Amino acid sequence: MPVDQPEASEPEKLSSNVMNYMVWRYLQESGYGRAAHQLRREWVGTVNKPDELPFAQNVKKSQLVHLVQDGLYMDNLQAQVRPGNPRRFVFGPDHGPKFSIPAEEPRERRPMRDSSRISSTADRELPNGGSAAETPVPRGPKRKRKSGGNDNNKRMNGDMMDIDGSAMGHASMLDPTVAEAESPLPVIEEAPKVDTLSIGQSKESLTEQPRDLFPDTSFISSDPDTTLEFVKWSPHHPQALFTAGNNTMRTYNIRSSAPENGLEETYHAGAIHLENYAIEGFEWTGEGTAVFSMSERYENEHGDSMDRKKLMTLSNFGQQINLLHPQAGGVVALKYNPDSKLLICLSFGPLAVIRIFKRSPDSNTFELTHDKTMSAEIYDASWTAPNKFMVCGISTLELYSVDTDQISLIKSVETPHDWFRISFDPVCDIVACTDECMRALGIMQLGHDDLKVEVEPFKESSITEIAFQPLPNSSTHTPNSPRLLATATANGKIQIWNALLPFTCLYTFSMGMQSAAQTIAFSPDGFYLAAAGYDKLFVWKSEGGGEEAKAVWKCGGGDERWKCEPGDEDGDAVWLHNLSWDMEGKKIAFGLGGQVAIMRLKVA
Helix, strand or coil, rough: CCCCCCCCCCCCCCCCCHHHHHHHHHHHHCCCHHHHHHHHHHCCCCCHHHHHHCCCHHCCCCHHHHHHHHHHHHHHHHHHCCCCCCCCCCCCCCCCCCCCCCCCCCCCCCCCCCCCCHHHHHHCCCCCCCCCCCCCCCCCCCCCCCCCCCCCCCCCCCCCCCCCCCCCCECCCCCCCCCCCCCCCHHHHHHCCCEEEECCCCCHCCCCEEECCCCHEEECCCCCCCCEEEEEEEECCCCCEEEEEEEEEEEECCCCCCCCCCCCCEEEEECCCCCCEHEEEEEEECEEECCCCCEEEEEEECCEEEEEEEEEEEHHHHHHEEEEEEECCEEEEEEEECCCCEEEEEEECCEEEEEEEEEECCCEEEEEEEEEEEECCCCEEEEEECEEEEEEEECCEEEEEECCCEEEEEECCCCCCCEEEEEEEEECCEEEECCCCCCEEEEEEEEEEEEEEHHHHCCCCCEEEEEEECCCCCCCCCCCCEEEEEECCCEEEEEECCCCCCCCCEEECCCCCCCCCCEEECCCCCEEEEEEECCEEEECCCCCCCCCCEEEEEECCCCCCCCCCCCCCCCCCCEEEEEEECCCCCCEEEECCEEEEEECCCCC
């Protein structure tokens, strides 16, 4: 309930919290997501939420702009009634050129859930009017990064501002015996790769006209207030698509042909019988089995909200769910190694915790075998061998081994960077990582101690995602072959690097002017690379295909099934981007916020 209004004779008081909150809201409403995130981080940190300050509910949309406008109006009135006293605030009629907001500016994507949930271990109150220096706060978990909305129609800096004058049925289980039969892709490792996309009516049109994927698209829609944190195809079933987020967990049965109405409504929900929960981590562990972390919010006897962070197992595509660990903490990474059947669970905090679980050979049950508290904040982890893994974090890049009775440090790479994401290539034993600001790319071969870092290509536009090209048959890679690493940036550029010769750029693709490349994904055979932004998706040949896209998906603003701008009237909405290929490379799932588009790539 809003606080009681002060008496008319009592002037309103400003504090640093009130002023910072109005500036933060203005930056959010104007599309300056990165600047808003930086202010929040230096003001209250990434765990505490500005919207939970006591006065926040009384701050209306465009409040700061109204306040400034009222001040200018009052200044003008005072100058009129006091002859000889000129106006104090005069900017002149020329407000400068109309600077376009950079494409990457509002696309802040970290951390995943700071805007909606607070870790129970970090719950605290901010003193009203206090400063960040007086109230240090710990950092929050680092997960996938969010973006702040579509830039195509953002306001120009020199424009005058508009002021608000008033201040689906359930389906049977996904059983391979009843699933529709689809022919597998050819074994491309033993023969020259061929183009599997059917583009146009003849082979001569391959480089002239990219295939339009929209006619064969179907959609998954969810509650407007829901953000899908995960949109992942099953690596063992070509029709099973898993989606999960706030108060939702579903597995869809996606056919090779789109439904007549274009909506995917055949699914079964996960057996979670709670009113307020969020899926925060997810990792497939087998056919229809997975491990996931969840946060359950509840109120204690005093009415205070608290979060329980638990680790769970999922079987039969979500029909059976069991507790794995009751106090998992804020999980930022779940990584399963099918060769050793080991699972890494990485929890965030000033001192990160790494837990290793061993999977039972005949069921989706796990046993905790190792538990290690790290000496620094760790953001991500990746397996490099059946019993070895690498972690990255604050000035940290370290290689560990899982021994019989302990987790042992093998190598620590000296680095001044705070590394945010890590990816490993098992073909050539190469580690690639991006820094916390997504402005630096690091590459290192495990057999060498030198970490090569490149920042020049990312000074003007931040990295949004990196991915190694998969090679299902590693024997096809020769000593003279390049090892492809793709990077996407917020200005719509996708670059293909030879990770064996850092930093040699082999190919460059573009999504066009003012079109961000927010997420990328290689097809399972590595032949194609897909990139998506908000209302566009492009598919290119990964190598030797030139710059022309082989297939394009575009969704216009008039289609009610796809929204490419946040719907939050307060301007606080953020997008989460997901891109995933099915195991056969015939379908692509593109998730944006709470919606999913499924595109079908026809086989020639």
